[in-house]
Structure formats: C-alpha cells, structure tokens
Amino acid sequence: MTDESRIWTAALVVVGDEILSGRTQDKNIAQVATWLGVQGIRLREVRVVPDDMAAIVEAVNTLRVRNDYLFTTGGIGPTHDDITVDAVAEALGVEVVIHPKARAILESYYASRGGLNDARLRMARVPDGADLIENRVSGAPGIRVGNVFLMAGVPGITAQMLDGLTGQLEGGLPLLSTTVGCWVAESEIADLLRETEQAFEGVQIGSYPFFREGKTGANFVIRSVSESQLKACAHKLEEGLAEIGRFPVTGGI
C-alpha cells in the first residue's frame, strides 16, 4: 500500500558554462520541473554549475543524498567540455566503463553517418552499474545510475529522454494547482491572501504580480495535493476579492 502523504522530491543540476555566461537561456529547468510535477515528484532545488569537475561532484553529492531523485542536464556529448559522466562516476566512487548496449546503439546510428570515431564512442561511457535512457533523436542515450539521471543539454533531446522515463519513477500524489487572477496590486490584498491560505490545511498560495498595459495585476497560484481543498480555497479567495469590489478572473490573467 502506498503512503499517500509521502512527498517524493528531486533536485536538478544544470551543467553548463553557456547558462552561466548568459549566452543561452536555460529551458531545462522549466521542462524538468513540469515533467516531475506530472510524475508526483517535487523539484526542490536546482543548481547551475560550470563545466568543472569539482563543482559538479559537490552538487551531485549534496543533492543526491537529500532527494529521492537527482537529474542532471548537459555535459554528456562527445567533446572535451563534456565531463558530466566522469564527474558523476567520481561522485559515486565508481569507474567509467563503456556500456555495450550504448556502443551498439551508437555503432548503428553512425553506420550511415561516417562511422563511430573516438569522440562518438565517448557517448557510450557510463558510470559502472548504469542503465541507459532511450533517446530517439540523436542516438546517444541518457544514463541512469542509482537515483541519478543524466540527461542532455539540448532541450529537445532531454524532452525525448523524459518521455522515455514517463511513468517509470515512483512518485506521490501530484501537486495540483489552480490560478485566480485579478487586476489588483498584491500589496492591497496581502492580508486576504495570508488569511485565506491559513484557512486551508496543506494549501499554499503564491502571489505573482505583473505590470501589463500600464496596469497592475497579479496571479494567485493555489497549490495542494487535494482537489477539494484547492477548489474550496480558490472559491474563498474569489469571494474575498469580490467583497472588496475586485473582480477575480478564474484561471488567471
């Protein structure tokens, strides 16, 4: 029997100088976060670290211990700056080995693309004891070792790898959310938000202000694992907004 109150957590290590230089806008955090939510797993922390062995090892070892799952993105390609496999192996205290099935996949993929050279063979290297995560886009597989999942840096490839993992990880109840929007300054209704949140056990309300068309507004995102609590809380908040003459927008603005 599953313990429904158990909260499953994950962390993500984004490996990449290109994110830290500002050159590339990361898209993996949002994509991994959203996918995890559907699996009933909560993303608790993300670290973005450079292509540096010590930095990756530190992040991996800290986060894999205190979370059910740890994902990494980036640094599993064929070039000299791709060191995530080596760093994860070092973090786990295991050797790097050639995975026979990964080698076979790459041989087949590159048969019509110039053959398997040394650089391409790098993508068959895994921490000892690892399993593969299928990747239909580019041949090179992702890697699962213990509770650590190594995914690609290219968001489209990571999307495929996540798709391959869907439904395979044990999770808890998915965290549900609903949004109430309002053309109101959040600072006008801070008391209402706090009191509404406190009235519903296990419910969080996040307040996300914005400025659009020269006007101040905010979306209030209500989260809970209980759909009935979620609905009751949203209803209460909409009532509260209406009482002070503000028009709530169900679903957000």
Place this chain on the structure above:
Amino acid sequence: MTDESRIWTAALVVVGDEILSGRTQDKNIAQVATWLGVQGIRLREVRVVPDDMAAIVEAVNTLRVRNDYLFTTGGIGPTHDDITVDAVAEALGVEVVIHPKARAILESYYASRGGLNDARLRMARVPDGADLIENRVSGAPGIRVGNVFLMAGVPGITAQMLDGLTGQLEGGLPLLSTTVGCWVAESEIADLLRETEQAFEGVQIGSYPFFREGKTGANFVIRSVSESQLKACAHKLEEGLAEIGRFPVTGGI
C-alpha cells in the same frame, strides 16, 4: 593598481516556488549573468530554492562566503510568501529594520495609489545595515547588505535595479567571447576542438550542438579575457575546419 589577473566571481540565488513548479520560465539567470559579464564579474553558480527560510539561509550562507558578490532574485514583495529579507537577515545574523529612506520612497509612491498599508510597508524592511538599490519602476527598492544584493523576482524590475548598479561594483577584465559556427557534427571534430583549445593559454572553447532544418550543426564559443588570444584561436579553428572541407561561419550560425 588593479591586479588584472584577479577573477571576480558572483553567485545567484533564485528564490521562487513558481520556478521550481515549472509554472514560470526563469529569465533572471540569463539577465544577471549577462549583466555581470559586462561588469567583469563571472557568475560561478546559481541555486534555485523554494520560498523556504532554511533553504534560502543555507544557499545564501554557502555562496556569499565563497564569492565576491551574491545576488538574490525574488521574494522581496509585500505578501506572506515574500521572505527573502528575513532569510538574508537570519543568514547574516542581523535584525530586520524599517529603512527610513525606503519608507519615504514608498510613502511617496503610494500617496496617489491608496496609501501605505502594512503590506506595502513590508517592502521597507531590510537587514540592519543595508543600503537601497533604486527601482524606478515600482517604487519598492532593491537592497544591498555587505556583498549580498537582493533584487526583484519580476525580470523587468530587476533589469532596472541592475541598471542602477551598473559600474558600481569592482570587477576584473571582462570575459570576451566570439563564436564560430559550422554545419558539422561536433563529434566529427572533437579532436580539433580539444587541440585548438590547448594551443591557446587561458582560452576555453565550448561546443553547442543543434539540429535545425533537419541538419546537424554546432556553435563553438571561444572565451578569453585577451582579445588577441581570442582572435588567434578563432582563426586557428576556422583554418582547421576549412582544412577538413568544412565551411566555418564567423559569428556563429
């Protein structure tokens, strides 16, 4: 006299459940990273943490000590889920106080907007000893305390705060970059990349593959504080690509 070889570093803590849930695509990492690069400061690590006191305190205390500067984004608004000021004060072991100038700014800003209520006054709270960072968009200022800089979660407001700080932080030589693109699989030229990088002291080459229009390509981003090294390395790489019959695209694809 400035030590030109001194590398100045910064870290960033992104505070926000909305990023970890996947609901909001973060834009502050890229914006802060790019801005820091122009100041001659390198972003070394980013952590995304939830709206949770212990998580923020841990990240702030780890990162402020090992970097010259620490930035935070998010959690400085007027609502119950805005706890970054309290967390940074706890991390630094100081009290939270009302900053008189911040109070005056908010009083003036809200004079024509319904007045300063308790929630709005929360935005005048700072860790004891802090200075303000001007924000022309919404009145509420950012905060500087020691080497910690608290910025807004809304990217447009953080952009204004960064603008106000431009040129005020001591940095080193800015890290320059140039890009060479090529319609080539990076796995075909991994040796060329590694050897070219090794031939130039203090130069890094990052390889960023992509798939577009059904074709495989990559951009090679060359980074150095020395413009002459940068140019020489790019030239060498372009020569190497041409030698194997691949057409390099200066500036990237």
